[in-house]
Amino acid sequence: MATLNKPKTSLISLASVLLLVLALVLPASGVLNPYVVQILMYVGINMILTLSLNLVNGYMGEFSVGHAGFMGIGAYAASILTVWVLPRAWTPWAFPLVLVVGGLAAAVAGLIVAFPSFRTRGDYLAIVTLAFNMIVKSVLENLEVVGGPRGFLGMPRLTNLFWVTAWVLITVLILRRLVYSNFGRGITAIREDEVAANLTGVDTRRLKLYAFLISAFFAGVAGGLFAHLLQFINPRSFSIIKSTDMLVMVYLGGVGSLAGSLLGATIFTVLMEVLRPLGLWRWVVGPLLLVLLMIFRPKGIMGFKEWKWLREEKVASSQ
Amino acid sequence: MPLLEITGLTHNFGGLRAVSDFSLKVKEGELVGLIGPNGAGKTTIFNLISGVFKVSRGMIKYQGEDITRWPSHRISSGGIARTFQNIRLFKELSVLDNVRLGGYAQHGYNLLQAMARTRNFKIEEERQRQRADSLLARFNLSPYADAPARNLPYGEQRRVEMARALISKPRLLLLDEPAAGMNQSEAQDLIRLIKEIKEDFSLTIILIEHQMRVVVNLCQWVKVLDFGETIASGPPQDIQHHPAVLAAYLGKDGALAEVEAEKATPGPGKVA
Amino acid sequence: MFQILAQNALNALQLGSVYALIALGYTMVYGILTLINFAHGDIFMVGTYLSLAAAVFLLGLPLGLPLVVVFVGALCFSMALTAVLGVVIERLAYRPLRQAPRVSAVITALGVGLFLENFTLGILGPEPRHFPTLIPLQAWEIWGLTITPLQILIILGAAVLMVLLDFLVRRTLLGMAMRAISYNRLIVPLMGVPVDRVISLTFAIGSAIAAAGGLMYGLAYPVLDPYMGIRIGWWAFIAAVVGASAISGEPCWGALSWAQWRFSPRCCCRLPLTGTSWPFPSCSCSWSSSPRACSAGRYLRECD
Numbered sequence: 010m011a012t013l014n015k016p017k018t019s020l021i022s023l024a025s026v027l028l029l030v031l032a033l034v035l036p037a038s039g040v041l042n043p044y045v046v047q048i049l050m051y052v053g054i055n056m057i058l059t060l061s062l063n064l065v066n067g068y069m070g071e072f073s074v075g076h077a078g079f080m081g082i083g084a085y086a087a088s089i090l091t092v093w094v095l096p097r098a099w100t101p102w103a104f105p106l107v108l109v110v111g112g113l114a115a116a117v118a119g120l121i122v123a124f125p126s127f128r129t130r131g132d133y134l135a136i137v138t139l140a141f142n143m144i145v146k147s148v149l150e151n152l153e154v155v156g157g158p159r160g161f162l163g164m165p166r167l168t169n170l171f172w173v174t175a176w177v178l179i180t181v182l183i184l185r186r187l188v189y190s191n192f193g194r195g196i197t198a199i200r201e202d203e204v205a206a207n208l209t210g211v212d213t214r215r216l217k218l219y220a221f222l223i224s225a226f227f228a229g230v231a232g233g234l235f236a237h238l239l240q241f242i243n244p245r246s247f248s249i250i251k252s253t254d255m256l257v258m259v260y261l262g263g264v265g266s267l268a269g270s271l272l273g274a275t276i277f278t279v280l281m282e283v284l285r286p287l288g289l290w291r292w293v294v295g296p297l298l299l300v301l302l303m304i305f306r307p308k309g310i311m312g313f314k315e316w317k318w319l320r321e322e323k324v325a326s327s328q
Numbered sequence: 329m330p331l332l333e334i335t336g337l338t339h340n341f342g343g344l345r346a347v348s349d350f351s352l353k354v355k356e357g358e359l360v361g362l363i364g365p366n367g368a369g370k371t372t373i374f375n376l377i378s379g380v381f382k383v384s385r386g387m388i389k390y391q392g393e394d395i396t397r398w399p400s401h402r403i404s405s406g407g408i409a410r411t412f413q414n415i416r417l418f419k420e421l422s423v424l425d426n427v428r429l430g431g432y433a434q435h436g437y438n439l440l441q442a443m444a445r446t447r448n449f450k451i452e453e454e455r456q457r458q459r460a461d462s463l464l465a466r467f468n469l470s471p472y473a474d475a476p477a478r479n480l481p482y483g484e485q486r487r488v489e490m491a492r493a494l495i496s497k498p499r500l501l502l503l504d505e506p507a508a509g510m511n512q513s514e515a516q517d518l519i520r521l522i523k524e525i526k527e528d529f530s531l532t533i534i535l536i537e538h539q540m541r542v543v544v545n546l547c548q549w550v551k552v553l554d555f556g557e558t559i560a561s562g563p564p565q566d567i568q569h570h571p572a573v574l575a576a577y578l579g580k581d582g583a584l585a586e587v588e589a590e591k592a593t594p595g596p597g598k599v600a
Numbered sequence: 601m602f603q604i605l606a607q608n609a610l611n612a613l614q615l616g617s618v619y620a621l622i623a624l625g626y627t628m629v630y631g632i633l634t635l636i637n638f639a640h641g642d643i644f645m646v647g648t649y650l651s652l653a654a655a656v657f658l659l660g661l662p663l664g665l666p667l668v669v670v671f672v673g674a675l676c677f678s679m680a681l682t683a684v685l686g687v688v689i690e691r692l693a694y695r696p697l698r699q700a701p702r703v704s705a706v707i708t709a710l711g712v713g714l715f716l717e718n719f720t721l722g723i724l725g726p727e728p729r730h731f732p733t734l735i736p737l738q739a740w741e742i743w744g745l746t747i748t749p750l751q752i753l754i755i756l757g758a759a760v761l762m763v764l765l766d767f768l769v770r771r772t773l774l775g776m777a778m779r780a781i782s783y784n785r786l787i788v789p790l791m792g793v794p795v796d797r798v799i800s801l802t803f804a805i806g807s808a809i810a811a812a813g814g815l816m817y818g819l820a821y822p823v824l825d826p827y828m829g830i831r832i833g834w835w836a837f838i839a840a841v842v843g844a845s846a847i848s849g850e851p852c853w854g855a856l857s858w859a860q861w862r863f864s865p866r867c868c869c870r871l872p873l874t875g876t877s878w879p880f881p882s883c884s885c886s887w888s889s890s891p892r893a894c895s896a897g898r899y900l901r902e903c904d
Contacts, residue, residue, distance in 0.1 A: 070703075072703050072706065072707075074707075074710060131702055131703060131706075132636045132702065132703075132706055135636075135703075135706055136636070143834075183443055186442060186443050186445060187439075187442065187443060190437075190442035190449070190453070191428070191429075191432055191435040191437075191442070191453075191456075192439055192442055194421070194425050194428060194429050194432075195429065195432055197418065197420070197421055197425075198418050198421070198429050200420075201417075201418035201419055201420055201421060202416050202417075202418060202419075204380060204400075204416070205412065205416040205417075205418070206401075206418070206429070207379075207380075207399070207400040207401045207404070208378055208379075208380065208400050208401075208404050208410060209404060209409075209429055209430050209432060209492060209493075209496070210401050210404035210405040210430070210431075210432045210433035210434075210496055211401055211429065211432045211433075212401045212432075212433075213401065219439060249714075249830075250714070253710065253711070253714055256707060256710075260707070265420070289718075289721060289722045289725075290718075290722045292714075292718040292721070292722075293715060293718045293719050293722055295714070296710075296711040296712070296713075296714035296715035296718060297711070297715050299707060299708070299710070299711035299714075300693050300708050300711040300712055300715065303697060303700070303704045303705075303707055303708040303711065304693070304696045304697060304708070307697075307700055307701075307704045313420055
């Protein structure tokens with residue numbers, strides 16, 4: 010078995026490296042026009058967001074509707090770092106670190122949501138997360154230091170296709186490793202039957218904590234990438250509307266599936282781009298899509314299924 | 329020292345007394361039956377032992393240690409495993425994952441090791457997988473390993489539940505109506521299976537059961553509950569003929585009650 | 601001091617009455633379907649805009665209609681149309697999901713709410729609209745309190761609607777069916793209760809009451825924008841949770857006490873709160889321990 014797996018693993022690593030090289034070369038060579046590169050970066054950021062939300066909503070079966078709050082915290086934390094703290098010349102090199110700090114800030118906020126989740130489930134946790142989203146937004150609106158409702162600007166444009174691709178790969182890698190370990194199986198067990206999970210020895214509280222921390226971390230990283238792509242953020246970018254977009258991507262692509270997240274983020278982002286001429290009406294599409302999805306395809310395109318190369322490999326052993 | 333010792337366990341649902349002053353001593357290697365009509369409080373006792381409900385009054389000691397206030401995952405990893413009256417598998421997960429989850433508490437790696445896929449992680453995963461594989465083989469479930477648990481027939485689901493309970497190497501196993509919904513021959517197979525695993529895994533078992541045949545065949549000691557009260561206890565042969573039991577549990581129409589109908593005088597009393 | 605408190609209570613009662621009317625819709629739907637109808641705030645918003653449209657239309661007619669007629673006309677129009685809207689939403693979005701996991705239904709409700717909001721935004725644009733004055737703007741001074749006819753209208757109107765609803769739930773066959781469904785939706789059809797129709801009617805009534813609240817809100821705070829649904833619906837929702845988990849089981853009390861609470865900090869006197877007979881202390885504790893909020897659904901059941 011072990012020998013059978015080796016080629017597959019190395020093939021995936023090879024493909025990842027190739028992808029990274031392409032992400033570095035293609036925009037520079039001018040083969041892709043800047044608009045397409047821009048869209049690709051949005052697709053990547055949305056992939057990270059969707060993957061992160063899928064961990065909580067899809068795998069754990071909890072119900073977070075305030076994920077934009079984490080994204081906002083990550084975006085502001087990372088931006089403050091590049092604009093105020095670090096010398097301008099350092100920022101290109103420190104960028105990965107900046108994103109990690111943004112992610113950690115969001116993870117701390119993740120604790121705020123994780124603790125109520127010990128006691129509350131379903132609808133009521135949804136309310137808690139919704140309230141969290143609203144709190145983050147209004148706190149940001151009332152913080153004059155970071156521009157209040159006018160927003161925060163001055164970030165250098167550090168996000169490029171290479172970094173986005175790298176973080177998408179990191180997210181997929183880490184989440185895949187999490188999902189195919191006892192921790193991931195425990196997280197899915199919470200979704201299936203929390204009481205039974207507890208009774209088979211799964212420490213559900215700790216797992217909920219882990220899930221929210223990791224999920225919030227990646228949402229924060231995505232926020233940092235987003236901020237340094239737009240070079241301008243304001244609290245309205247992280248409202249409930251953004252959270253709804255993430256929900257649409259998760260439930261479109263498929264719950265409990267990494268492949269689904271990648272797919273959902275791609276389809277939704279491209280669709281919204283195609284619909285840009287509709288103007289204000291574009292925002293009607295997301296909610297409508299969400300309702301239709303829930304009625305006709307509640308598990309999404311890839312619900313609980315996985316592409317072959319993302320499935321669990323038999324752990325290679327010495328035997 | 330008894331393996332499990334319960335003293336004065338009492339539990340109320342709202343104003344209703346579900347379990348009243350329940351006491352039980354189970355020695356290592358025993359197979360104790362808990363019987364009684366529906367709503368007698370048997371499953372509630374299991375829920376109290378395994379920590380699903382908070383114990384308001386009474387004490388539960390396991391291996392001499394007070395586990396009354398432990399959270400249920402700790403009780404479970406401490407060596408008390410259980411199955412459920414209405415099967416509670418993780419339905420969307422594969423049979424293999426269901427069984428592996430039973431050993432959750434014994435995995436020897438932490439979150440960072442899992443993410444870094446360290447050597448330790450691989451060894452532990454492999455070990456756990458082999459244990460799961462051998463248990464699946466033991467319960468004739470190998471062909472279903474990758475199927476989602478919800479797709480399995482009823483009897484197989486019951487066996488998956490048992491495998492999930494056994495992978496954690498428990499010392500005490502709580503079986504909640506394992507023969508529910510089984511016919512004669514299936515119940516016979518089950519009796520054999522329970523006897524076998526009891527020997528193979530050197531288990532102590534507490535069994536809730538409705539089918540008298542299963543109880544008489546398996547248990548060394550039986551406790552009878554009605555409306556939360558313990559109305560009788562003793563070896564199954566004695567219990568079968570105990571008047572209070574016949575009145576409360578089997579009723580006047582019960583097959584065994586017919587024989588004893590004349591002698592039976594209704595009303596609670598204590599024997600043993 | 602007393603005057604400040606009394607004035608404060610009166611203003612709170614006015615806003616609280618509006619909240620209460622919205623909260624009733626949340627509670628009724630939760631009671632019967634155990635669904636948090638996140639779209640309810642936006643249904644309220646649509647109701648407000650509908651009454652605005654009716655009022656503007658009736659005032660624009662060259663008939664010189666008396667204001668009372670305009671008011672009643674706008675009320676009937678918006679209540680009727682909003683009831684239809686509620687029924688349509690239930691029929692199209694919630695009914696197909698009745699057997700689905702509850703989370704799906706909640707997400708759908710969220711989607712429906714955002715859809716209504718953005719749809720209104722798409723049609724009307726983001727700029728606020730002004731509600732015409734239908735009730736004469738005058739004020740009476742009684743014992744140093746300023747009371748307006750509008751205040752009396754809102755408080756009395758809300759009270760009348762609540763009494764009517766209470767009668768409906770307690771005394772009529774429809775109310776009995778509602779309570780029965782909230783107990784057990786699977787058994788009730790076996791008794792010959794047309795479950796679908798009763799649920800539709802519940803949505804109709806809840807939405808109509810929200811529309812009435814919308815008209816009153818428009819009269820009292822005459823600037824409308826499409827986001828008011830989420831903003832006010834959110835407070836009303838909290839009121840519903842708070843009120844229903846209070847012992848009294850009456851969402852209107854919760855709404856009132858909640859409104860009182862929101863007003864008080866502005867008037868710098870939190871003191872009277874503990875002195876009122878409203879179940880105020882339960883607000884904070886029930887909100888912090890949300891599992892208790894599950895009792896929100898009990899309103900219908902505990903009417904006996």
